[in-house]
Amino acid sequence: MSEQPAPAQTTVQASGSAVPGSPAAADAGPLPAELAAALKRDSAGLVAAVVQQYDTNEVLMLGWMDDEALHRTMTTGRVTFYSRSRQEYWRKGDTSGHVQWVKSVAMDCDGDALLVRVDQVGAACHTGTRTCFDGRELNVTTAQAV
Amino acid sequence: MSEQPAPAQTTVQASGSAVPGSPAAADAGPLPAELAAALKRDSAGLVAAVVQQYDTNEVLMLGWMDDEALHRTMTTGRVTFYSRSRQEYWRKGDTSGHVQWVKSVAMDCDGDALLVRVDQVGAACHTGTRTCFDGRELNVTTAQAV
Numbered sequence: 001m002s003e004q005p006a007p008a009q010t011t012v013q014a015s016g017s018a019v020p021g022s023p024a025a026a027d028a029g030p031l032p033a034e035l036a037a038a039l040k041r042d043s044a045g046l047v048a049a050v051v052q053q054y055d056t057n058e059v060l061m062l063g064w065m066d067d068e069a070l071h072r073t074m075t076t077g078r079v080t081f082y083s084r085s086r087q088e089y090w091r092k093g094d095t096s097g098h099v100q101w102v103k104s105v106a107m108d109c110d111g112d113a114l115l116v117r118v119d120q121v122g123a124a125c126h127t128g129t130r131t132c133f134d135g136r137e138l139n140v141t142t143a144q145a146v
Numbered sequence: 147m148s149e150q151p152a153p154a155q156t157t158v159q160a161s162g163s164a165v166p167g168s169p170a171a172a173d174a175g176p177l178p179a180e181l182a183a184a185l186k187r188d189s190a191g192l193v194a195a196v197v198q199q200y201d202t203n204e205v206l207m208l209g210w211m212d213d214e215a216l217h218r219t220m221t222t223g224r225v226t227f228y229s230r231s232r233q234e235y236w237r238k239g240d241t242s243g244h245v246q247w248v249k250s251v252a253m254d255c256d257g258d259a260l261l262v263r264v265d266q267v268g269a270a271c272h273t274g275t276r277t278c279f280d281g282r283e284l285n286v287t288t289a290q291a292v
Contacts (some may be wrong), residue, residue, distance in 0.1 A: 058203060103286075105284045133253070
């Protein structure tokens with residue numbers, strides 16, 4: 001079983017939780033070994049991926065990625081998610097045309113979240129709003145005035 | 147067992163997945179019933195919370211909230227998370243002083259993510275960087291140039 005030979009291609013700096021010989025590192029998956037070892041997946045094998053418009057910094061949506069979805073996102077130019085409800089890979093825009101072009105991907109300090117900066121074509125939300133959070137504010141009773 | 151009597155206080159518009167009589171709605175928790183019914187928690191009872199600086203739109207970090215953590219975030223002016231690793235509630239800033247003051251909270255279209263806009267004092271990351279993603283970019287081989 002060969003390991004991915006290219007950990008030097010990543011700039012992962014959050015590998016404190018990497019465990020050599022752990023299942024994630026030992027199973028040759030689609031990701032560079034160092035990155036695969038640093039990811040802290042939930043019980044379903046997923047990490048949260050925050051999608052942000054690269055020039056305005058709007059938070060567009062949150063999706064979920066397993067190793068293969070992250071690999072596709074890093075190598076194809078389009079964001080790929082893994083659907084928890086449908087249990088399948090999907091790309092924003094395949095039916096709507098509202099494509100997300102990848103600008104950059106970063107992993108957070110403890111490896112359980114990704115920040116994917118994109119150029120979003122049209123609406124990010126399937127309901128037609130620009131972001132999946134637009135018009136969905138909750139009542140916050142003691143917040144400071146913005 | 148009394149239910150929270152105040153669903154009208156929320157502006158939840160993403161209640162398509164609400165199931166009257168579901169465990170989340172039937173157990174009187176800390177949240178308004180409509181909000182509790184609309185949240186789509188993972189197997190650990192958590193939703194992802196994206197924390198964003200309200201004036202610059204920087205994505206600072208991602209944390210996790212159960213119903214109680216969300217309730218505290220909505221009612222105390224400070225962001226409260228639930229730690230998956232330590233299995234306890236925590237607030238950014240209690241030890242570092244790097245407090246997050248809540249400006250607004252929104253739930254996404256399918257109820258499994260929150261966007262918490264804050265005023266972040268100092269560094270959001272425990273490593274000392276402004277955000278938990280700073281300097282942690284992965285190699286993206288086919289991204290468009292920013």
